[in-house]
Amino acid sequence: MRDPAVGVDDVTAMFDARLTEILAHRRERSRAFSAPYAQLWDALERMASGGKKVRPRLLLDAHAALGGTEERAAVDAACAIELLHVALVIHDDVIDRDLVRRGEMNITGRFASEALLRGAPRREAHSWGEASALLAGDLMLTLAHSVLAGLDVDEPRRRAALDIFDETVFESAAGEHQDVWLSLRLESATADDVLAMADRKTAAYSFQAPLMLAAVLAGAPPAVLEQLTVIARRIGVIYQLRDDVLGVFGDERETGKSTFGDLREGKETLLVSYARSDPAWATVAPYFGDEGMSASEGESLRRVIEESGAPLFVESLISERCAEVHRLIRDSQLPAPMVDQLVDLVSTCGARTS
Template sequence: MAAGGKRIRPRLLMGAYEALGGIDERVAVDAACAMELLHIALVIHDDVIDKDLMRRGEMNISGRFASEAMLRGTTRRDANAWGEASSLLAGDLMLTLAHSLLARLDIHDERRQAVLDVFDDTVFESAAGEHYDVWLSMRLQQATAQDVLAMVDQKTAAYSFQAPLILAAILAGSTTSVIDELTAIARRIGVIYQLRDDVLGLFGDERETGKSTISDLREGKETLLIAYARSDVAWAEVESLFGDSALSVADSRRLKRVIEESGALVFVESFITERCDEVYQLVQEAALPAALKSQLLTLTSACNSRVS
C-alpha cells in the first residue's frame, strides 16, 4: 500500500514548512510521515468499505490476505472476511502510528497540542466525509450538487490539503491570519483534486490511471457528474444501470454517453476552472512567502491537469 504514489501530502507539508521559515527538518519529516500514514489508513479503510480487493491494478491488503486464505483451502466468504479483518487492523495500526509520531514531536507542549488538535479534527472530518459518501451511495435520497461538494470538502480536502498546510504553518510558528488564508486555499484545491479524480474515473485513460473506468459506475459513486446528469431527461433510460455491480462494458458506454451528452462533463470542467481561478486569486492576494505561493500555484495547476 505504501509503495509508489505521488506523496502529495508529505511533499506539501515539507515544502510549506520550509517556505514558511521552518528550520527543524526532523520535526517536519515526522509530521510529513504522519500525514502519509493517515492517507494510507484512510485508503485501506476505504477499500474495505467499498469491498475492493484491488487498487491501482494490484491486489490490496484485503485481496492479498483473501487470496492466501483461498489457496489454503478456505471458502471465499471466510477468505474475504479474513482479508477485510486484516485491512481493518492494518488501517488502525497506521492511524495509531500517525498519532504517535505527532505526539512525540520534539516541540513545545503548546505547539504539540495545537498539532494534535488539527490531527484529531482532520480524522473526525474525514470520517464524516466517508460516512456521508456511503450514505449518498445508498441513494435513499437524490444527491444534489451541494451534497456532493460538501462530501468532497470533508472527505478529501480536509486531510489531503488543509491538514498538511496547517500543520506546516503551526510547526513553523506562523500567525493565525496565515493559517486562515491557507485554510481557504487548501479547501478549494481539495475540491479541484477530487473533481478531476471523478472525471478521470469515468473518462480517463486506464493505462494512465491504473483504474477501471467502469468501477465508479458499478459502485454507484455519487459525483458532481452524476448529480448534473440526473437533470437530463435521458437519465431515466439508464438510471437502472447506475450502481449495477454486474454492469457490462457496453452498458457502461451507454451510461457515459448519457452523462457526457447531458452537459455534465462540460459543467464539471467549467466548475474546476472556476475553482482554479479562485485559488489563483487567493494565492496572489495572500500574505504568504513567494516560494509558498509558487508551490501552491504549481500544485493547483497539477491537480487540474493530472491524468492519473
C-alpha cells in the same frame, strides 16, 4: 534547528529514511507474533513505500516555504500524514469492496486470495481479507497519531499538531460517512451535497492538514493559518472534481483504476448529479450502482453522462475554481515562495491526468 546545508533533496531523503525506519521497527516487532500478522506488516510496508507521496511533499515544501527550521519535526509530521493517508485508503477500499489498488491486489484481495488458495471457503476467505484490512487501517491510524505525539517540538506546537490530526480524522470520517450515505440513493443528492462531501472527505486530510501542520511547525502567525485554511479547502475540492472526472473518463493506464469502478459502486459525483437531470438518464439508471454491470452497460451509462453535458459542466467549474483560488493566493499576504508553491499546486490539481 535548521542546518543551512540541508536542502530540499536532503529533507526528502530524510523523509524516505524516516518512514522506512518507522515501518521497519513495527515490522520487526510483528515477528514475535503469528506469521499472518508479520505478513500483514510486510504488506503495509510495501503499500506505504509506493504512491506519489503528494501529501508529505506538500507539507515539507510548505514548511520550507514558510521559513520553518524544524526539519526533523516536519519530516515526522510528513510521515504521520502519509500513514494517515494509507489508513484512510485501506478503509476506503473496504467500504467500497475493492480488491485492487494501484493496479495490484490490495490487502483485502491479497489475504483473501491466499486463504482461498489454502482451501478456505470463499465467504470465510473474503471475511479474513476484510478483517485483515480493517486492522491494518487501524494500525496505520494509531501509528500516525503516535508519531505526531512524539514530535520533538515545544508543547504548544505538539498539542496544536495533535489537535489538527484529531479534527482531520473527525472530519474525514464525516465525509466518508456522507459519501456512503449518498451512494444509498435514498434521497436525491444535490450539487451542494456532493461538493460538501468532497470538501470534508478530500480537502481536510489531503490539503488542509499538511498545510496546517507545516504552518504550525514553522511558527506561522494566525493570519497565515487562516488564509491557508481557506485556500486548502478550495484546492481540495478541485482535486476531487478532477478525480471524479478521471474516475469515469480517465486513461486507465495512467489512473490505475477501471473507468467503470465508480459507476458500479454508485458513487455520487457532480457528474452524476448533473446527468440525472437529462431525460436519457432514465434509460441507464438501473445500471448505476449495479455491481454486475457489464462493459456494454457501462459504456451506455458513460455515454449518457457525456452527452448530458456533465463533463463540460464539471470542467468549466474546475476552471472557474482554479481562477478563483489563484486570485485568493495572489491577494494573500503569504511569503513569495509559498505563493509560488500554491499556484503550481492549483494548476497541477486542475490539470492532472492520474
